[in-house]
Amino acid sequence: MRSLAKHIVVALCWPSAMLARACAGWLWRCFCLAWARVHLGAAAVPVDNQILGLIDFEGTRRIQLGRNCRIYKRVRLETRDHGQIIIGDNVVLSPGVVIVAHQCVTIEPYAMVGEYTSIRDQDHALQTPTPIREAGFATAPVTIGRDAWIGRGCCILKGVTVGAGAVVGANSVVTKDVPPKQIWAGSPAQSIGQRQQIPPS
Secondary structure (H helix, E strand, O other), X not given: OHHHHHHHHHHHHHHHHHHHHHHHHHHHHHHHHHHHHHHHOXXXXXXXXXXXXXXXXXXXXXXXXXXXXXXXXXXXEEEOOOOEEEEOOOOEEOOOOEEEEOOEEEEOOOOEEOOOOEEEOEEEOOOOOOOHHHOOEEEOOEEEOOOOEEOOOOEEOOOOEEOOOOEEOOOXXXXXXXXXXXXXXXXXXXXXXXXXXXXXX
16 A cells, blocks of 8 residues: 555656756756846847856857857857857857857857867967967957858867868867868868768658
């Protein structure tokens, strides 16, 4: 009898527990969205974005998000000087992504950026007599094209354009432009194939 009672209690409580977890998740996402809108301004963060963790904003916060983006936890967005970050519609930023802009980083619609990828439009200046920390930066804009997919753990360096529909393999270091629809991988990254258009079935 006790066993039966226990099963009845579990059966009654399980939907309530599931509902409570779902509500908690929804409230957390609402809080994360509100956090972003407070830090960047409501106009810079449309309300249909899915923000799943508190974004780490640093610097001047010259950042614009598109619509219906999905941004996971531990993402860091940093702008310095006159730099800006422009993120298009339907972009995915996976956990741990870091984007730093001293000039401009643009991520076009439907692009996906894998976990722990670093995208930076600057390098430390090296050819100076001063310590590197005090030598300033060399900058050049970075663009991630529409429908591009950047794999996990990549490093995208200054001045690089990843073309529309291109794919960059995990843990790659991208030092030069990736043409549209090509697949690149390695350190430094180089072409390893072509993304083929798959006809509808």
